[in-house]
Amino acid sequence: MDTDFLVMRTKMKNKDSSMRNTYWLFGTRLSILAGHAETGGRYDLIEGWFSPGTQTPPHRHGAYSEQLYVLDGEFTVWAGGRKAVLRPGDHLTIPAGTAHVVAATGDAPGRGLVVASPSGLARLITEAGTPDEGGGAPSSVAPDMEHFLRVSAELGDELLGPPGALPD
Structure with missing residues (x-):
């Protein structure tokens, strides 16, 4: 049986890979690893760094789901009337239309990968975020x-x- 697959190579816009398409939004540092152009709109792949205590405002995405894969630290996610604590290796899917908050709740910074499908979240970050100037703060x-x-x-x-509120 033949299986078709597609290898995608992302061209970094900055020479310093730590600054690749990186923005700040609501105190969170977000790097777009693959967006609409690279995936044909199928998904966005984003790496996020959260300082301890940082959290998103309550929100919902009407057109795309969001998967969070925890790499470092501890996150608490409030979604759909439930609360989940995630640690490295854990992941959670937030379906489109679900009110949610993501917070770094451990003592150390949190880092995770987000897959938004279909693409959309990367556009919000690039259009509404503040470009990272490379300082890391x-x-x-x-x-x-x-x-x-x-x-x-x-x-x-x-x-x-x-920011700071939890979804109903």
């Missing part, structure tokens, strides 16, 4: 919320509360 620049909300709406995403 959290960006003190808050996102332009009007622009963030507009891009979110175009993607079918909803912000459900301020």
Whole structure:
């Protein structure tokens, strides 16, 4: 039986691989490893670094699911009325349309891979995030919320509360 497969090679936009398509959004450093152009819109692959205590605002993605694979640290995810604590090697799928929050809840920074399918999350990050200048420290620049909300709406995403809140 023949199996077709596709090998994709991503061209890094920055010479320093630690800065490859990297942005700050809500205190989280996010590197886009593969986006719409590289995957034909099938998915986005994103690596995220969360300082201890950092969390996303409550939100939902209307058009794509999100899978989180934990590489380092500890994350707590509140999704669909449930709470899950994830450690290295754990993963969780958040279906499209599910209200959720992702937080780094351990004593050490959290690092994980996110697969958003189909593609969409990378667009939000690149259009609403602040480009990383290579310093590795959290960006003190808050996102332009009007622009963030507009891009979110175009993607079918909803912000459900301020950072620090949990979904209902």
